[in-house]
Amino acid sequence: MKTRVKEPLLPGWFTLDEQAPHLIGTRCAACGTYYFPKETRYCRNPDCESTRLEEILLSRTGKLWSYTNAAYAPPRPFVAAEPFRPFAIAAVELEKEKMIVLGPVADGVGVEALRVGMAMALTLEPLADGKLTWKWRPA
Numbered sequence: 001m002k003t004r005v006k007e008p009l010l011p012g013w014f015t016l017d018e019q020a021p022h023l024i025g026t027r028c029a030a031c032g033t034y035y036f037p038k039e040t041r042y043c044r045n046p047d048c049e050s051t052r053l054e055e056i057l058l059s060r061t062g063k064l065w066s067y068t069n070a071a072y073a074p075p076r077p078f079v080a081a082e083p084f085r086p087f088a089i090a091a092v093e094l095e096k097e098k099m100i101v102l103g104p105v106a107d108g109v110g111v112e113a114l115r116v117g118m119a120m121a122l123t124l125e126p127l128a129d130g131k132l133t134w135k136w137r138p139a
Helices: none
Strands: 024-028 053-057 061-070 087-094 100-104 120-128 133-136
Touching: 061 100, 100 133
Parallel strands: none
Antiparallel strands: 024 053, 061 087, 061 120, 087 100, 120 133
16 A cells, blocks of 8 residues: 655645654854755855855754734635634744744644743644644644
């Protein structure tokens, strides 16, 4: 039996390992500045002139920095279920990189379950059209 590979919403932005997904970013080889989404041209750190950027897997965990409730259907490429149901959006400070990455919160986890500073972990879930995207869940 052939297993069907799930299609990502944004190819190249995250790994498809559903057990241990990672966001894919870049790091400047000269100054160590991290980027997500990937930077491919040059380091944007004003104190650095490097163009050497390394693709890396970013931390899978972090701390909840902020959150909100999405009470309206977001624009494409996000595909919301019909009828639309509000969902939480999290801003998570990645454990190693100390950068903030936004993303929806896993299905079934509303804003009432979230607290600033709580541990969060990356997960993958399908959107209404079946394409996979990254989401945050309490760790």
